[in-house]
Amino acid sequence: MTALSSDFVKALEVGRPPNVAKLFPNSKALLVSGKVIDRAMNAKGHALALAANGRNHFVIRGVLAAAQRANAAVLIEIAKSEGGQKAYCPVNYWNMARQVDAVANELGITIPVAIHADHYGIKGEGDVKSAKVEIPSMFDAGITSIAIDASHLPDEENLLANLELNSVIPAWAGLETEVGEIKGKEGLSTVPEALFLIRGLNAHDIFPDWIALNNGTTHGIEASDAGIQVELTAEIHEAIKAYGVNGAQHGTSGNSYERLRQIAQNTRTTKANVATALQFISWGLEVNEYGNANLDAxxxxxxxxxxxxxxxxxxxxxxxxxxxxxxxxxxxxLNLQFENKLLAQTKEVRERMCKRVEDFAYNLITNVFNSADTAPLAIEAIVKAGSYDLGPKGKRIENPAEWTKEQLPKQAKGLSRDKGPEGNFED
Structure with a gap:
């Protein structure tokens, strides 16, 4: 398939969501809903979409080049801690789509890309109130997919936050929800917790594309090889299979490739987040084969x-x-503090920063995540639907009368309120 194929042209005409088409009316970049990326991975089977946290401009350029080379559908994302109002990265919720669209047009990128607001953290009612203003502003700026992360809260409050915020998320957008805060071996997610969240959403006609779990991994530098618990992940995914929800794997940096391949083969995961490794690689730090930074004596x-x-x-x-x-x-x-100085380097240096990211991401896509050649599958899904909105994968199974606010304590009976230790686990 080439950039001039009739399917690509058709996808460009009908596959870009309204916010993207309004922002970039003359663009040739195929920015799409996260749903499109998820469907492409399901169509291939046992495939993980690279969801790259674009902490700097070089990561964005390198990942897009790698995806083009691998003919793979991908997501570029940023988390609230990285790119929200208190950001430590120059790439944020409001400029990420603009950067991706500009780079894609500059480099002639013809693969579908979703713009994902990752880890949109909700820690209380105050966050819910402000989110009702902030989330629409993010979609106005080109976001096409979002992860509502209220996993820090007790299960009932997590569900209620997801329900309340659904009204400000476009129905066509990719949707991720989360149960169990990502903090390693502490506060691991359980089948009952995941079922409670997904069933409660289902009863209100909300059908997430992905669920993120605390399945044993951490964000940032992986300190041990304990890592992702594949069997736990598979067990939870099997329990919620009827609801049409796939998995999102957070904190992949530093985990062995064999474990990530097992996640692809043995679970229903279709999205894999990579952040810290790409940052280190763009900077030129020495890393092991899994992207974990090596340290000297x-x-x-x-x-x-x-x-x-x-x-x-x-x-x-x-x-x-x-x-x-x-x-x-x-x-x-350092990302926010030094982005301008990084961009002010010689062309040779800037290009080698991007190339290092490209080569690492290409290897992940082709040899670990099994998502090479998923771009045509994503385009096919758009053309078949004739729309940017692919609709939900799931259908309502639950009885809404059993999932009213008054019924939630009964439904949540027996669930643990222990979410593990307090702390900052958002990255």
Whole structure:
């Protein structure tokens, strides 16, 4: 399939959601609903879409180049902590679609790309109130998919937050929900918790494309090889299979490729988030084969000479981090501080930053996630539907009368209110 194929032209005409078409009326970039990406992975079978957290401009460029090379449908995303109102990244909820559209047109990218607002965190009623204003502003700026993450709350409040916010999310948009905050082995998700959330949404005619679980992984630098629990994930996915929900795998950085392949083969996961690894790789840090940063004998990051940013700029970044007393996990805060200096480097340096991301992402797509050649499947789904709105995968099974607000305590009976330790696990 080429950029000039009749199917691509048709998909470009009908497959871009209204907000995207309004923002970019003359664009040749195929920005689509997250539903389209999910359907393409299901059509191929045992395939994970790369959902790349575009913490900097180089990650966006590198991932789009890799996806084009692999003929794969992908998502570019940013989390609330990374790109919300208190962002530590220059890429945010309001400029991400604009960056992706510009790069896609510049590079001649012809694969479908969803623009995903990841981990839109809700920690209380105040967040729900502000979200009703903020979420529409994000869709106005080109977001095509969103993850409502109220997993920090007790199960009843998580469900209620998802129900209340559904009115400000377009029906055509990709939708992810979450149960069990992502924090490693603490507060692991259970079958009853996942069923409670999905059944409650189903009763109100809400059919998420994905559910994210705490299945043993963490965000950021993977500190051990405990990692993702494949059997737990498969068990939960099987329990909710009738509701048409697929899995979203968070925190893949540092997990072994064999474990990620098992997630693709043995669970109903169709979306895999990659953030920290892509950041490190774009910078030019030494990483292991899974993208986890290697440290020297003194516990410091290792900069590979002649790769990523210039050695001079890296030294400046390290000195800045040291002046702030930052630990290794705090280096993510350098993204916002140094983006302009990174963009001001020579063309050769900027291109090698992108190329390093491209090669890593291409390997993930083709050799680990099994999502190569999913772009035609995504385009086929759009053409078949004749629309940007593919509709829900699920249908209502539950009785709404059994899932009123008054009935929720009864439905939630027996669920644990222990969500694991307190702390910042949003990235």
């Amino acid at each position: 003194n516990g410091n990051f290792i900069k590979v000479k002649g790769e990523g940013m210039s050695e001079e700029l890296w030294a400046e970044m390290v000195a800045f981090a040291d002046s702030k007393g930052w630990k290794k996990g705090d280096y993510k805060n």
